[in-house]
Amino acid sequence: MISDGARTYSISELSRMFEVTPRTIRFYEQEGLLEPQRRGQTRVYHDKDRVRLKLTLRGKRLGFSLAEIREVIELYDALPDGNARQLRRLLELLAEKRTNLQRQEEDIRLMRRELDDVEGRCREALEALPENTEG
Amino acid sequence: MISDGARTYSISELSRMFEVTPRTIRFYEQEGLLEPQRRGQTRVYHDKDRVRLKLTLRGKRLGFSLAEIREVIELYDALPDGNARQLRRLLELLAEKRTNLQRQEEDIRLMRRELDDVEGRCREALEALPENTEG
DNA sequence: CCCAGAGTTGACGTTAACGTAAATCGCCGA
DNA sequence: TCGGCGATTTACGTTAACGTCAACTCTGGG
Numbered sequence: 001m002i003s004d005g006a007r008t009y010s011i012s013e014l015s016r017m018f019e020v021t022p023r024t025i026r027f028y029e030q031e032g033l034l035e036p037q038r039r040g041q042t043r044v045y046h047d048k049d050r051v052r053l054k055l056t057l058r059g060k061r062l063g064f065s066l067a068e069i070r071e072v073i074e075l076y077d078a079l080p081d082g083n084a085r086q087l088r089r090l091l092e093l094l095a096e097k098r099t100n101l102q103r104q105e106e107d108i109r110l111m112r113r114e115l116d117d118v119e120g121r122c123r124e125a126l127e128a129l130p131e132n133t134e135g
Numbered sequence: 136m137i138s139d140g141a142r143t144y145s146i147s148e149l150s151r152m153f154e155v156t157p158r159t160i161r162f163y164e165q166e167g168l169l170e171p172q173r174r175g176q177t178r179v180y181h182d183k184d185r186v187r188l189k190l191t192l193r194g195k196r197l198g199f200s201l202a203e204i205r206e207v208i209e210l211y212d213a214l215p216d217g218n219a220r221q222l223r224r225l226l227e228l229l230a231e232k233r234t235n236l237q238r239q240e241e242d243i244r245l246m247r248r249e250l251d252d253v254e255g256r257c258r259e260a261l262e263a264l265p266e267n268t269e270g
Numbered sequence: 271c272c273c274a275g276a277g278t279t280g281a282c283g284t285t286a287a288c289g290t291a292a293a294t295c296g297c298c299g300a
Numbered sequence: 301t302c303g304g305c306g307a308t309t310t311a312c313g314t315t316a317a318c319g320t321c322a323a324c325t326c327t328g329g330g
Contacts, residue, residue: 011307022307027288041295042307055249058242063198065286076253080260087261094254101243101250107193108236114190115236118211119229125215126222146277157277162318175326177277200316 009045017050018057028056032070062104064097072097144180152185153192163191167205197239199232207232 011022028034029043033056036043052073059069075082075090082090146157163169164178168191171178187208194204210217210225217225 021289023290024288026308031287040297040307041309058246060287061198061239061242062246063196067286072253079253079256082260084261084264087257087264090257091254094250094257097246097250101246104196104239105243107196108240111193111197111232111236115229115232118207118214119226121214122222122225122229125217126219129219129222156319158320159318161278166317175277176279177326195317202316 007047009050011043011045014045014050014053018053020057025053028053028066031066033066033073062101064100142182144185146178146180149180149185149188153188155192160188163188163201166201168201168208197236 009017011025014020014025015022025034026043029036034045034049034052036045036049038044055073056066056069060066072090072093075086075093078086079090144152146160149155149160150157160169161178164171169180169184169187171180171184173179190208191201191204195201207225207228210221210228213221214225
């Protein structure tokens with residue numbers, strides 16, 4: 001499955017690429033996040049699926065639920081032909097996500113401050129220890 | 136409970152402040168994240184608890200598990216008197232969190248790009264619609 | 271004194287996101 | 301032809317993080 005042009009991937013390949021289990025990948029399909037082709041009963045993944053998987057995992061790391069991610073993906077897929085309601089709904093969703101990201105950035109900023117603070121105190125405490133013999 | 140100096144809070148007050156249920160607050164206590172005083176059987180929260188709760192919720196928004204958050208809090212609490220092993224462990228933890236935050240920042244950056252992209256296509260699709268009669 | 275309202279305890283229920291295990295299938299090389 | 305490897309299906313199990321209820325208890329007000 002390494003011939004070029006339109007690469008395809010087996011489930012175990014994808015699994016290794018992203019360090020998730022095949023089970024996880026099948027589960028995402030079941031939840032409507034992936035739609036691999038079949039060759040017999042075996043799943044065949046294309047780049048589109050790989051990208052979707054990447055986006056899904058990124059979304060997860062940012063704390064989005066699979067359901068949220070799926071809604072975006074679905075609307076996106078129906079994009080060039082979607083009706084006005086769908087499109088507006090998508091814009092709404094996007095705005096929500098942006099707000100979310102903004103809050104997270106703020107949270108990260110604050111969290112960094114606290115890490116700095118804690119680390120400072122921690123180093124002070126280490127300095128103050130009598131046994132500074134081991135490096 | 137509004138006398139100043141050392142303010143205290145009831146569980147429902149905290150609950151309203153942070154928009155979480157009392158159940159959640161009790162659960163966090165059970166998980167070792169809060170240690171309110173008691174007045175009879177009733178919990179009495181001080182500013183320390185309020186701060187801890189705030190940190191906990193922030194951690195949650197950033198995708199940390201309660202267990203992770205607790206470990207940091209515990210080590211932090213034992214701070215000025217902790218032994219060298221504890222202190223080093225805490226520094227390790229802090230470094231981990233930092234790495235984590237960095238990855239999240241990158242994820243946010245990438246996610247923003249995609250939102251921009253999707254929004255662009257979405258607006259194009261809206262423009263292309265025949266019925267642009269409603270604003 | 272009595273009760274309404276806030277708080278508590280204990281226990282069981284729920285949801286998301288997978289893990290795990292068993293049975294089956296299909297293909298490929300010795 | 302057979303054995304093994306990778307993939308699949310089905311189904312039940314698990315974990316975190318609470319929700320939901322029922323049955324108290326306590327406390328201040330009228």
